[in-house]
Amino acid sequence: MQLYKNQTLKVHNSLSGKKEVFQPINEGHIGMYVCGPTVYSNVHLGNCRTFMSFDMIFRYFKHLGFKVRYVRNITDAGHLENDADDGEDKIAKKAKLEQIEPMEVVQRYTVDFHNTLQKFNFLPPSIEPTATGHIIEQIEIIKEILEKGYAYEANGSVYFDVLKFNESNEYGKLSGRKLEDMIANTRELTAQDEKRNPQDFALWKKAEPQHIMRWPSPWGDGFPGWHLECTAMSTKYLGETFDIHGGGMDLKFPHHECEIAQAEASKGKSPVKYWLHANMLTLNGKKMSKSTGNNIYPSEIFTGENDILSKAYAPSAVRFFMMQAHYTSILDLSDDALLASEKGYNRLMDGMENLKNLSTGTKSDFDINTWRQKCYDAMNDDFNTPILIAHLFDAVKHINLIKEGNESISEEDKTLLLNTLNTFVYDVIGLENQSTVKDDSNALNGVMDLLIELRNQARANKDFATSDQIRDKLTALGIQLKDGKDGTSFSIN
């Protein structure tokens, strides 16, 4: 029997602002769409946090036995500067700056995105569609919205008519904004404006002659508005109404609000049952962001090459740091916080290693079944990973007591404890045991220092037979010694 049948999962639905019991539209199946990156630069750790939150959610659903179709798109066109309807396309702008084709920009940063996610041990989504691969679908939705009377054409562009839509629907229901307030707080339109009112947003934009990324359409050459791609791709792969739509909090408005409007205007129904929003990673108390430069890149964390970092951190230690906060809470990144998380991560890994070697007794002082259900309860409470981690540490505390001979565990419970820890630590929160890698490199450095010292002593004693033997044997193993004025170093081929 599937695990989900015994567990009651609750999720925080941004649409109702409440925690709700999760019941998928089709029993046993989940359709989940998460807005992917706009691939015009390397992903920073803030972006990684949001995708990691949904990777953990995807992992837990799979663990519970659901059949999940997880769609995470790549935005490779249509996202304009400042998330607005005017300005340059972010990708086209970068292409001009680097003097390469827009699709070279897309390729470069999509590869970076995949490499980074792989280092963090992400599971790949089921489908990863691109905006440029779905222009026809986007044009079809615009036609439907025009037919229903919720959009209008102006000078080769098509805009969504927010005021018209709001007469029969509720624009602002996801973000909690009121259309009257939005109207009161925006400037008047000028005579040159194509929009009927400032709240309207672009479904299709006419391409000026210099705009490189362009496609033919019934309204002339142009490109789709940013919000439209997600409506087109989620509908195509998950249907007109699907279970979960996710993204960072900053996408709630206007992006997700506009997605709801587009879907309701074209299909006449609400597209998503549960809207899930992940909170921001901050640095120095401010949101990490590509545009302000207040950010840290994963490559900097893995090498320690950033002024705020005292050292390099393994991807799993960083993942553990992220999982120690609830996905809906703001999390601030600092070297102190990373050091503390790394310590906790090592303690967890050591605890799991120690468990394997524990000798067992006839009874258990630790009620594994109750503890195990507490782990599920934490995850069932809107994926509460910090509470889950507190329970994992509780298990480590008992493992240490058993190791010291102050408690005992039966063979059967030891197996159950090990299986449960493996499930939550590796399958659900997605950590890997990277402490052995770190220890190996420390040990190798120590052995190499010793060999270099012995070789130096042999040379000082004019025992060249021994010094040559050390160098030649190392060369045969693929390790090169290099003598320089600051001493001897080594490299591995």
Ligand code: AMP
């Ligand atoms: P973008 O590539 O800018 O469209 O962003 C990709 C994803 O990263 C979106 O879901 C954003 O909400 C999310 N995101 C951007 N900045 C941060 C941040 N500082 N912390 C967490 N998520 C973020």
Ligand code: ZN
């Ligand atoms: Zn989106």
